[in-house]
Amino acid sequence: MKTIEETLLNRTSVRRYEYDKIPSETLDFIYRAIANTPTSYNGQQFSVIAIDDQSIKEELYAITNQKQIKTCATLLVFCADYHKIDILAQKKGIDNPHFENTLDGVMVGIIDAALAMQNAVVAAQAAGLGSCCVGYARTANPEKIAEILKLPEGTCRLCTHIGHTQRITRLKAQTTAIISHTPQSLPYRRHGSRARTIRPNHIRI
Numbered sequence: 072m073k074t075i076e077e078t079l080l081n082r083t084s085v086r087r088y089e090y091d092k093i094p095s096e097t098l099d100f101i102y103r104a105i106a107n108t109p110t111s112y113n114g115q116q117f118s119v120i121a122i123d124d125q126s127i128k129e130e131l132y133a134i135t136n137q138k139q140i141k142t143c144a145t146l147l148v149f150c151a152d153y154h155k156i157d158i159l160a161q162k163k164g165i166d167n168p169h170f171e172n173t174l175d176g177v178m179v180g181i182i183d184a185a186l187a188m189q190n191a192v193v194a195a196q197a198a199g200l201g202s203c204c205v206g207y208a209r210t211a212n213p214e215k216i217a218e219i220l221k222l223p224e225g226t227c228r229l230c231t232h233i234g235h236t237q238r239i240t241r242l243k244a245q246t247t248a249i250i251s252h253t254p255q256s257l258p259y260r261r262h263g264s265r266a267r268t269i270r271p272n273h274i275r276i
């Protein structure tokens with residue numbers, strides 16, 4: 072296992088993979104890292120689908136045109152999941168607050184799923200695997216992707232895939248201007264612009 076420093080500072084998106092399968096203990100480590108994701112209110116408002124089936128990967132590739140989807144060993148689809156709470160509420164006979172109807176509720180699901188995805192990326196990197204997040208799983212024909220993955224109502228997806236690194240495709244550019252030490256030094260701030268407060272829990276969608 073790589074050190075934290077090696078893992079975090081050398082990570083880069085990998086889009087070419089070897090054909091080998093990932094050992095089950097490595098996958099188990101990644102799944103445990105996903106399960107240990109911090110979530111809002113401990114609500115775990117996300118679900119993950121692990122796809123090894125090549126025919127499903129090919130179908131998703133046809134929609135997204137992202138080659139990495141068909142060449143990776145395992146495709147992990149991270150879904151913000153509002154269906155789970157529906158089922159739980161029904162079982163317990165309580166009203167479902169329908170978080171997905173407010174911007175704050177949507178953010179909670181997306182943030183939970185995105186943190187889980189990042190945990191998977193970091194765990195894969197630490198275990199010597201490569202990974203790449205794929206936003207096209209969210210935007211390219213979402214209805215068709217939901218149909219292929221048999222997603223229930225109330226789920227939306229982000230996705231990432233993991234596999235043995237074949238080649239690091241590029242050296243990373245130096246990342247600058249991301250950390251500001253005072254609010255005044257925030258990059259790309261318009262001179263004289265005033266703060267605009269957005270209160271997501273007041274916005275219904």
Ligand SMILES: Cc1cc2nc3c(=O)[nH]c(=O)nc-3n(C[C@H](O)[C@H](O)[C@H](O)COP(=O)(O)O)c2cc1C
Nearest residue numbers: 082083084085086137203204205206207208229243
């Ligand atoms: C939410 C999200 C969606 C992304 N979608 C894609 C994608 O559809 N295809 C792709 O090749 N890379 C995708 N990436 C990877 C980014 O292009 C990549 O992280 C960025 O260019 C920085 O490069 P690095 O990961 O090597 O540091 C995505 C990354 C994130 C976080």
